[in-house]
Amino acid sequence: MAFSECGGIYRVGIVGMGTIGRAIALALDSGDIPVHLAAVHSRDAEKAEAFAATLNAKPPVMALNELIASSDLVIEAATQAALATIAPATLEAGKDLMVLSVGGLLDHPEWADLADRQHCKLYVPSGAIVGLDGVKGACAGRIDSVTITTRKPPEGLDGAPYVVEQGIDVYALTEETLIFEGSAREACKGFPANVNVSAALSLAGIGPDQTRIRIMAVPGGTRNMHDVEVIGEFGRMTSHIENVPSDTNPRTGKLSYLSAIAMLREIAGAVRYGN
Numbered sequence: 001m002a003f004s005e006c007g008g009i010y011r012v013g014i015v016g017m018g019t020i021g022r023a024i025a026l027a028l029d030s031g032d033i034p035v036h037l038a039a040v041h042s043r044d045a046e047k048a049e050a051f052a053a054t055l056n057a058k059p060p061v062m063a064l065n066e067l068i069a070s071s072d073l074v075i076e077a078a079t080q081a082a083l084a085t086i087a088p089a090t091l092e093a094g095k096d097l098m099v100l101s102v103g104g105l106l107d108h109p110e111w112a113d114l115a116d117r118q119h120c121k122l123y124v125p126s127g128a129i130v131g132l133d134g135v136k137g138a139c140a141g142r143i144d145s146v147t148i149t150t151r152k153p154p155e156g157l158d159g160a161p162y163v164v165e166q167g168i169d170v171y172a173l174t175e176e177t178l179i180f181e182g183s184a185r186e187a188c189k190g191f192p193a194n195v196n197v198s199a200a201l202s203l204a205g206i207g208p209d210q211t212r213i214r215i216m217a218v219p220g221g222t223r224n225m226h227d228v229e230v231i232g233e234f235g236r237m238t239s240h241i242e243n244v245p246s247d248t249n250p251r252t253g254k255l256s257y258l259s260a261i262a263m264l265r266e267i268a269g270a271v272r273y274g275n
């Protein structure tokens with residue numbers, strides 16, 4: 001952790017004032033985590049101003065470069081496209097970075113090297129998936145396969161580039177339907193705002209080309225579900241999560257921001273649980 005000169009308090013800047021960014025800002029504003037919410041930034045500055053004004057801390061809304069200069073840790077909670085600017089700018093400035101749009105990391109392995117050179121940290125919370133601790137342990141040995149099956153209601157998949165390109169009407173489906181099968185890398189291109197979990201799984205495990213994903217549309221479904229299966233020399237592991245979609249973004253399960261908040265708590269504290 002790189003402490004600021006501002007009273008030794010770790011300064012956090014949040015980029016993206018949507019579902020996840022706001023939830024993290026609200027958690028920090030409650031004062032339970034010993035960090036300082038130094039600034040926020042979003043595409044729509046006016047909307048961000050209106051939200052920031054509701055917080056006790058009244059964090060300033062800043063341009064991205066100002067936010068980076070004013071923070072020790074930048075939390076990206078925007079989009080994969082935005083990450084392409086946010087990540088190099090943050091790491092070049094020697095600041096720590098937490099990434100939620102994890103799929104945006106897959107084509108940029110050089111950012112991990114940049115973080116290393118700049119002596120800063122690149123944090124990837126588990127987000128909406130569970131069991132990455134076990135996956136990391138398993139992948140220290142020989143692995144035969146890593147597979148994730150994602151099930152989402154139509155509104156959790158609507159508008160994804162792959163769905164649009166293929167002309168799939170997710171609302172017209174009458175039964176659970178496989179709409180995509182491929183690698184995590186391919187999935188994160190076709191579904192950049194829907195399956196970041198597969199990117200996190202692949203980075204914790206055996207990589208984006210070897211990690212397989214199946215995406216199912218579930219008419220009438222009420223949860224965003226992810227089933228992971230890992231097979232290797234250790235044996236076989238499965239995990240299952242039923243995420244309640246957040247109130248403001250049906251693609252995003254509530255665990256996504258809770259996981260980021262929990263990670264922040266550990267970054268700010270002395271003790272770390274799990275692997």
Ligand SMILES: NC(=O)C1=CN([C@@H]2O[C@H](COP(=O)(O)OP(=O)(O)OC[C@H]3O[C@@H](n4cnc5c(N)ncnc54)[C@H](OP(=O)(O)O)[C@@H]3O)[C@@H](O)[C@H]2O)C=CC1
Nearest residue numbers: 016017018019020042043044078082101127128193252256
């Ligand atoms: N790792 C994981 O497990 C998960 C990751 N995610 C990913 O996390 C990210 C955030 O999710 P969520 O909060 O639900 O998404 P939302 O769509 O609710 O919010 C995203 C916010 O980012 C802002 N934004 C968009 N482009 C830019 C930009 N270029 N610069 C600054 N801000 C920008 C938007 O701006 P504005 O409102 O100002 O127009 C919007 O408020 C997404 O990429 C999502 O796919 C989601 C769930 C799980």
Ligand SMILES: O=C([O-])CC(=O)C(=O)O
Nearest residue numbers: 128194195196197224253
């Ligand atoms: O919340 C979820 O189920 C997962 C999600 O949107 C993502 O990984 O991008």
